[in-house]
Amino acid sequence: MRWWDIESVMAIEEPIFGATAWSAGQFWGELARANRVYVVIDDDEGVAAYAGVLIRPPTGDIQTIAVAPRARRRGMAAAMLDHLLAMAESAGCREVLLEVRADSDDAIALYQSHGFEVIARRSGYYGPGLDALIMRHGGSSREK
Numbered sequence: 001m002r003w004w005d006i007e008s009v010m011a012i013e014e015p016i017f018g019a020t021a022w023s024a025g026q027f028w029g030e031l032a033r034a035n036r037v038y039v040v041i042d043d044d045e046g047v048a049a050y051a052g053v054l055i056r057p058p059t060g061d062i063q064t065i066a067v068a069p070r071a072r073r074r075g076m077a078a079a080m081l082d083h084l085l086a087m088a089e090s091a092g093c094r095e096v097l098l099e100v101r102a103d104s105d106d107a108i109a110l111y112q113s114h115g116f117e118v119i120a121r122r123s124g125y126y127g128p129g130l131d132a133l134i135m136r137h138g139g140s141s142r143e144k
């Protein structure tokens, strides 16, 4: 992801995440900081998918992942997640964590299909009645 992608990213981000959407300024800030890898996938209409990871060995944190509704179930999220996990691992991360809304069935299925496991639940994390699941890939159950 480069700064010129941010406007197209926001056109996907806002309808998907609504009140909890990141601002354009937050994406600018993420791109400006060290230890982050952000990627996009383009289709014929422009940016179709994006994702980012914060790499702080021995831990990585998936910051965001989203695919435009028009481009879902074509493997874009899986490809981005594979790439970010490989980047984190090659930088020395032994585990990768993420937070996901407990009612995001699609995202949870994606993460489980990539070997993430639920390690904690945070009640009301996203607001009243909106719990977060903390999921982990790697770590103590997968020592090398």
Ligand SMILES: CC(C)(COP(=O)(O)OP(=O)(O)OC[C@H]1O[C@@H](n2cnc3c(N)ncnc32)[C@H](O)[C@@H]1OP(=O)(O)O)[C@@H](O)C(=O)NCCC(=O)NCCS
Binding pocket: 016, 064, 065, 066, 067, 068, 071, 072, 073, 074, 075, 076, 077, 078, 079, 099, 100, 101, 104, 105, 106, 107, 109, 110, 111, 113
């Ligand atoms: C979750 C999301 C990123 C998946 O993107 P995608 O490109 O459609 O996912 P993929 O095509 O790469 O799917 C990979 C795997 O994830 C799982 N999966 C993805 N979408 C699913 C769905 N709707 N139902 C069940 N499983 C699903 C499946 O295991 C799938 O593999 P398969 O297609 O071989 O069955 C997308 O639905 C999205 O942007 N959702 C809204 C934003 C969001 O919830 N982001 C995560 C919050 S942090």
